[in-house]
Amino acid sequence: MARGKEATKEVEWRIKVEDDTLKSKVVGCMWAVTAGLALKLCKFVKKAWELGVNDPRKFIHCLKVGIALSAVSLFYYWKPLYDGVGGNAMWAVMTVVVVFEYTAGATIYKTVNRMCGTSLAGFLGIGVHWVASRAGEQFEPIIVGVSLFLLASAATFSRFIPTIKARFDYGAMIFILTFCLVSISGYRVDELLVMAQYRMFTIIIGSILCIIVSLVIRPIWAGFELFVLVTGNLDKLANSLQCCVAQYFDGSETPDEDSDKQLLGYKCVLSSKATEESMANLARWEPSHGRFNFRHPWRQYVKIGASMRSCASCLDALIGCINSDNKASDEMKKNMKSISMKVGADCASVIREVANTMRKMRKSSKLDIRVTEMNSAAEELRSLLSCYPNTVNTPSHNAKCSTQTETAPSDIPLAAKVEISLMQIVQVVTVASLLIEIVARVEGIVEAVEELSDLANFQPEMCVKSKQHSPDSKISPDQQNDEETDRTLQMV
Numbered sequence: 001m002a003r004g005k006e007a008t009k010e011v012e013w014r015i016k017v018e019d020d021t022l023k024s025k026v027v028g029c030m031w032a033v034t035a036g037l038a039l040k041l042c043k044f045v046k047k048a049w050e051l052g053v054n055d056p057r058k059f060i061h062c063l064k065v066g067i068a069l070s071a072v073s074l075f076y077y078w079k080p081l082y083d084g085v086g087g088n089a090m091w092a093v094m095t096v097v098v099v100f101e102y103t104a105g106a107t108i109y110k111t112v113n114r115m116c117g118t119s120l121a122g123f124l125g126i127g128v129h130w131v132a133s134r135a136g137e138q139f140e141p142i143i144v145g146v147s148l149f150l151l152a153s154a155a156t157f158s159r160f161i162p163t164i165k166a167r168f169d170y171g172a173m174i175f176i177l178t179f180c181l182v183s184i185s186g187y188r189v190d191e192l193l194v195m196a197q198y199r200m201f202t203i204i205i206g207s208i209l210c211i212i213v214s215l216v217i218r219p220i221w222a223g224f225e226l227f228v229l230v231t232g233n234l235d236k237l238a239n240s241l242q243c244c245v246a247q248y249f250d251g252s253e254t255p256d257e258d259s260d261k262q263l264l265g266y267k268c269v270l271s272s273k274a275t276e277e278s279m280a281n282l283a284r285w286e287p288s289h290g291r292f293n294f295r296h297p298w299r300q301y302v303k304i305g306a307s308m309r310s311c312a313s314c315l316d317a318l319i320g321c322i323n324s325d326n327k328a329s330d331e332m333k334k335n336m337k338s339i340s341m342k343v344g345a346d347c348a349s350v351i352r353e354v355a356n357t358m359r360k361m362r363k364s365s366k367l368d369i370r371v372t373e374m375n376s377a378a379e380e381l382r383s384l385l386s387c388y389p390n391t392v393n394t395p396s397h398n399a400k401c402s403t404q405t406e407t408a409p410s411d412i413p414l415a416a417k418v419e420i421s422l423m424q425i426v427q428v429v430t431v432a433s434l435l436i437e438i439v440a441r442v443e444g445i446v447e448a449v450e451e452l453s454d455l456a457n458f459q460p461e462m463c464v465k466s467k468q469h470s471p472d473s474k475i476s477p478d479q480q481n482d483e484e485t486d487r488t489l490q491m492v
Contacts, residue, residue, distance in 0.1 A: 003429075006139035016030050017105070020379060029359065053259075054231075057218070057220055058102075060217070060218050060452030061102050061220065064100070064213050064214065064217050064218075065100050067098075067213055067217070068096045068100055068209055068210055068213045069093065069096055069097070071209055071213075072092045072093055072094065072095075072206055072209055075089035075092055075093075075205075076089055077201070088195075088198040088199050088201075088202045089202055090202075091199050091202040091203050091206070092202040092203065092205050092206035092209075093113075093206070094206075095114065095202070095203050095207055096206045096209065096210055097383055098110070098114070099111050099114055099206075099207060099210050100210045100213075100214065101214075102220060103220050103221065103222040103225065103279075103282060104214045104215055104219045104220060104221055105210060105221065105222035105223065105279075105282030105283050105284075105285045105286040106222060106282045107210055107214040107429050108214075108285040108286065109167075109170070109281075109282055109285045110170055110476075111207035111208075111210055112171075112207075112285070113168055113169075113170040113171030113174060113259045114170070114171070114174050114203065114207060115203065115204060115207050116171050117168075117170075117171035117172065117173075117174030117175040117178060118169075118174060118175075118178045118199075118200060118203050119200060120175060120392050121174070121175045121176075121177075121178035121182060122178060122182055122199075122200055124179060125181075125182030125183045125192075125196070126180070126182065126192060126193060126196060126384070128143065128147045128183055129144070129146060129182070129183065129192055131143060132144050132147075142301055144183050144184075147183065148179070148180065148183050150182065150304060151176075151179055151356055152176050152179065155172050155175050155176050155179075155411050156172075156176065158172050159172045159173070160259055167281065167284075174430050177277070178489050181269075182196060185366065191343050215250075215287075219289070221283070221286055221290070221292075222279045222282040222283045222286060223279070223283035223286055223292050223296065223298060224289070224290065224292070225279055225290070226276060226279035226280060226283055226301050227292075227301070227419065228309075229275065229276065229279070229306055230276065230305060230358065231355045231358050232360055233268060233269045233272060233305070233308055234308065234351055234352070234354060234355035234358070234445075235351075235352065235355055236265030236268055236269060237261075237265070237266050237269050237308055237311060237315070237351055238241045238267060238314055238347075238348040238349075238351035238352045238355070239262040239265055239437060240262060240263055240264070240265045240266035240312075240315060241315055241344055241347055241348050241351070241438065242344055242345055242347075242348035243262045243263045244263055244315065244318060244322065244344070245318055245340060245341055245343075245344030245435070246341065246344070247322075248322045248333075248431065249333055249336070249337040249340060249341055262310055263319070264290070266312040266315050266316065268307055269308050269311075269312040270312050270313065270316070272305060272307055272309075273305065273306075273309065276301060276302050276305040277302055278299075280299055280301055280302050281294070281300045283298040284298055286403075294458060297452060297455040297456055300448070300451060300452040300455055300456075301452070303448050303451070304445065304449060304452065306448075307441070307444040307445045307447075307448045308445060310441050310444060311438060311441040311442060311444070311445060314434060314437050314441055315438060315439050317434060318382070318431060318434040318435070318438070321427060321430045321431055321434065322427075322431065324427065326426060326427050327427065332428045333428060335384075335428075336381075336384065336428050336431075336432055339377065339380050339381045339384055340381060340431065340432060340435055342377045342380075343374070343377045343378055343381050343435050343436075343439065344435065346370065346373050346374035346377050347374055347435075347438055347439060347442050349370050349373075349374075350367070350370045350371055350442055350446065351442060351445065353367050353370050354367065354445060354446060355450045357449060357453065357458070358449060358452070360461070361456065361458050362458050362459055362460065362461045363458045363459065363460045363461060363463050364461055365460070367446065371443070371446060374439055374442065375439065375443075378435075378439040381432055381435060381436060382436055384432075385429065385432050385433065
């Protein structure tokens with residue numbers, strides 16, 4: 001009996017120890033999971049805070065959305081307004097949630113499309129309902145179904161048309177949605193006209209409120225964002241081009257972090273097509289702001305971006321050639337170094353001058369001179385490239401070749417010797433040829449910017465300076481705004 005009791009106690013003790021161990025493991029896992037979630041939450045809050053600090057406009061946009069929703073919710077909180085629109089006040093709230101966007105152009109684009117699409121679909125839906133109700137109970141569902149099929153199919157097909165897709169894609173989608181709601185609900189609702197009237201009224205109220213809040217409280221213009229994006233990409237392209245040529249001919253194998261960042265800046269140009277086209281489409285909806293008129297040629301910025309991408313693609317090929325396994329000797333690089341670096345520096349100078357022209361919105365007096373210098377340097381490089389075999393086969397080089405031929409084994413075939421010399425020369429020649437091609441593509445950027453200056457009526461820089469330095473002239477508010485915008489762009 002004593003042994004049985006001791007065995008029972010020992011078993012109970014083991015069970016208790018195991019239970020305590022299991023509880024401690026569970027508690028430890030729970031604490032670990034909680035600490036991990038808390039750590040991830042802290043990292044998320046830190047990243048969100050850094051995002052708001054780096055670009056305070058995002059935080060302001062959140063406040064603007066909150067103000068618009070609070071204002072439109074008065075239709076529920078204030079009884080006189082609620083009695084005026086009834087339960088349809090929810091459509092005003094939904095309109096604010098759906099159409100309020102980050103930029104003013106996007107907000108105006110969505111509000112106009114929503115109002116036009118809702119109005120057109122509502123009128124057509126009421127008309128179809130009226131015709132179907134006059135046709136009798138047998139033909140009413142047939143007429144409604146056929147009209148729904150035809151109009152929805154036509155509106156969906158219109159979204160594939162480039163012009164309509166760029167300007168009225170959202171309106172076509174709202175048209176399909178509203179026509180379906182009106183035509184289908186109209187089959188069962190008797191007071192369809194009253195319902196459509198209240199719904200249209202609340203949608204217009206929500207849309208107008210969004211436009212007012214977006215334009216009055218610290219507006220963010222899509223046109224200005226496009227302007228900053230294109231001019232910034234020009235600077236990145238110029239820095240990448242100059243840094244690429246300098247690193248190759250100076251022989252710096254391990255560039256520092258800053259130069260490596262400048263070298264890869266051209267990739268932003270290659271990946272900015274969709275953003276530029278979207279901003280250009282939204283900027284056309286915006287009113288006049290700052291130095292940009294209502295009919296400012298925003299589509300020309302897309303052409304400038306296309307010419308920049310053409311130059312950046314050639315620069316990408318140049319970097320690929322430089323990073324290839326076939327390396328040229330230092331002696332061959334030395335023959336092309338001075339003129340190639342001059343071509344790269346002149347191209348970068350022209351691109352920077354074009355960027356300054358766009359920032360100041362004035363025709364530069366130095367641009368033609370820089371383009372001439374770039375073309376003359378390209379001609380020198382082209383002439384040097386045409387007589388490159390004579391440049392390489394100098395007396396010292398021939399002496400080295402003859403010495404190497406005498407000391408080289410006799411069993412090496414002549415074709416192998418020629419191949420070795422060609423592999424040494426091919427990289428330098430390819431780099432020089434790509435630099436000449438880049439010069440031609442930089443001229444395309446210059447032509448696109450000059451076309452922009454003609455369309456936007458840029459003033460010559462000399463005339464502006466003479467007006468500013470005349471003793472009788474006074475600084476106008478527009479000139480002060482231009483100077484403030486220039487300072488803002490330099491900070492950006």
